Amino acid sequence: xxxxxxxxxxGLLVFSACGENSKRExxxxxxxxxxxxxxxxxxxxxxxxxxxxxSGGPVKAVSVCADTAQKLTAAFGIQNDLEIKRVSSKSRxxxxxxxxxxxxxxxxxxxxxSSGKIIEATEHVESFETDGVTKIRYMKPIVIQxxxxxxxxxxxxxxxxxxxxxxxxxxxxKARNYKIxxxxxxxxxxxxxxxxH
Numbered sequence: 001x002x003x004x005x006x007x008x009x010x011g012l013l014v015f016s017a018c019g020e021n022s023k024r025e026x027x028x029x030x031x032x033x034x035x036x037x038x039x040x041x042x043x044x045x046x047x048x049x050x051x052x053x054x055s056g057g058p059v060k061a062v063s064v065c066a067d068t069a070q071k072l073t074a075a076f077g078i079q080n081d082l083e084i085k086r087v088s089s090k091s092r093x094x095x096x097x098x099x100x101x102x103x104x105x106x107x108x109x110x111x112x113x114s115s116g117k118i119i120e121a122t123e124h125v126e127s128f129e130t131d132g133v134t135k136i137r138y139m140k141p142i143v144i145q146x147x148x149x150x151x152x153x154x155x156x157x158x159x160x161x162x163x164x165x166x167x168x169x170x171x172x173x174k175a176r177n178y179k180i181x182x183x184x185x186x187x188x189x190x191x192x193x194x195x196x197h
Contacts, residue, residue, distance in 0.1 A: 031125050034138035038123075038187040041076050041084060042142070045069055050147060058150040058162045065151065066169055070095065081191070086142065088185030092166070092175035101137055102188050109141045113183045118143060127193070134194035142184045152178045 052064045069086075070093075077084045087098040089106050098106055105124045112118045118141055125138045149157045151166070154177050158166075166173055178184065 030127075030136065031123070031138070034125060034136065034189050034191075035123060035140065037076070037080055037082075037084070038138070038140045038189060041073070041187060042140075044076075045072055046147075048072065053147060053150065058159060059165060062151055062162060062165050062169070066093070083190040085188050086185055087139075087188045088142075088175065090174040090185075092170045092173045094172070096185070098185075098188070102139065102186070105139045106183075106186060109139075109186060110183050113141070113143070113181075118183065133192060136189070136191045136193055138189040138191075139186045141186050144178045144180055144182045144184050146180055148178065148184065149180070152176060152184070 048068060049061055049064055052060045052068075073084055073086070086096050087102045087106065088096055089098060089103065089110075091097050108124065109118065109122070112122060123138065123140045125136065128135050128137065144152065151158060151162060152175050155163070158176065175184075
């Protein structure tokens with residue numbers, strides 16, 4: 001019994017001393033929580049965009065992406081006590097530029113997608129401990145669907161009025177010339193789950 005207790009304590013000490021960005025396995029329930037949040041967020045955003053496309057066309061949808069989507073993102077973050085955002089290596093809005101961790105995972109998703117291995121269950125989750133703070137980083141890919149092309153497709157798919165509006169709102173836009181099935185980016189969630197006092 002003493003040997004078992006000593007081994008457990010040793011394991012805890014090793015984990016505590018692992019330094020910056022040490023990783024540990026997450027319980028499946030942790031992953032499920034973030035999966036449900038990201039899917040719920042995307043479902044609400046998609047239904048809002050589709051409704052605007054039907055009622056006001058692509059011009060209205062650009063405004064939704066610019067304004068409503070950011071408000072919806074902020075509300076989801078507050079509601080769930082975490083940071084959530086959409087990130088892309090070809091960003092339109094500067095608020096959606098990825099950090100180093102997100103770039104690494106986006107590259108991984110891109111490799112999976114180019115070999116046809118992105119599926120509905122694809123995701124990435126890690127926990128990090130830095131200076132006594134444990135954070136979860138979760139990402140789920142966003143793949144281009146038909147409705148996306150009226151704002152993110154080729155010149156022939158994006159109308160002149162929409163293209164002009166995008167150019168005026170996002171002069172550094174890189175989010176064009178996508179095709180159905182391309183990787184658009186990812187939902188990225190960060191949450192502090194444990195903090196030393």
